[in-house]
Amino acid sequence: MGKYSILKLTILIMILSGCSQDFNLQKSVFINDVNNPGLPEYSEWGYNTFGAYIDREVFVSTENEQPAKIIVNKDTLNLLLKGKSDSETITLKFSIIGNVPADFVGLISLNDSTIDLTNSKCIVTLTKKLTSKRLTVYEGNLFFKRVQTLYVDKTLTESILSGTFNFKTIIDGEPIAFSNGRFDLGIGYDNFFKF
């Protein structure tokens, strides 16, 4: 079965399963932060954007790529942020061990929680040019400032994860700072996976 057929089958299954996540909510709304040029403003509307500075380079979500995915497996919650920096596609993955939500509604447990990225129960991975590297974080945290369950016209639709992140690491022998990180992500049927 070719890739095209798999895609058609996936769409058919989604339609038949009554999946009604709002297409408009899946799109990204990028509002530039005037104080941090190139990054989206911090927001809590589910705008599906994120951004951070990697030293002076902007690492930011794009309009075409799915900016975030939550993948839950065994005992780990993985938050994947996929965007571009200096025209290159980069995926930043935060793996939080010991947090296993049953579905996207279960993400509410992260509300107002701070994850210490230097803790051994958190792994940060950077994928660039199809090469993944586990980063050693010396300083930094991931803060889920607000997690909200969204109802559209009284129908459960998605969870909105909003927060910030900052950390320092060493890549190829050079100290690098990920600073001013912020995210506002809608997590629903299409980007929450549990295996």
Added chain:
Amino acid sequence: MNLKGMKQKQVLLISFLSLIFFSVYSQESNGLSLGFEVGSGFVTGDLNKNWNVRQYMGNYDYDYSYGSSISSDMSISFIGIRPEISFLQNKIAVSSGLRYTRINSSLSNGSTSDGAFFYLRGNGNTTNIDYYKVRKINEDNDYIGIPLDIKFLPFLNEYFDLYFKLGAEINFRFNTSTDIDFLNPDMEQFQQELIANVKFTPNHFYSSLYGAIGIRLGKKDRVKYNLELILPTYILTANNSSLLTPRYYTGFNFTVQLPGKKSKSQNQNDLSGKKL
């Protein structure tokens, strides 16, 4: 002050002004005329943040057929009745009266498609949030007020006059109505709750300073028709709509002007003039 008391005062004010107007008009004087006006204008303004509207559905400049932006509109329309008195061989005219003004403002999806909507956020709490799909939010603010104009008619002709007008008006708001058009009619029940979430009361007063250029058609002492182009008008008051902050407006004004009655002595003067 309760609503009933306010309405009584408004009725008294209107009655008082009408009384003054009709008593003046009933006096027999040559320079006096009575105008009935109607006009409309389009307002330029900025979106207010009083309503929790989710921003553009995609501001990466997507080109989706159903549109991707929020559109806001504001207009002013009015009708009025006003006496006018002329001086200096009809080269200057002053008018005042009573004017009813409606300021309409609306918010909708920029698309003309039937299914176009935007998201309006409800109250919710820290961890639960409600969005409603809304086609349009419409707000009408009704005002009753008094305009005061001065016209300059430097080039008088038999059938056609060109004039310039300067004026100001002050209006008092007596009614506000807001309507939310939901995509899903079942959500109508939450309309009042959403309106109550907007902690905003439109200004009780609306005032503007305006200028206009116009033409007046009609023979002396006959019915005249005035058509004016309202130049960009500065709105003096703030908060005249919960949806938009108006900056200025432009529009038109059409007035039908009935001539006043002449006194007997003036009639005689006219007749003697004709004999001469």
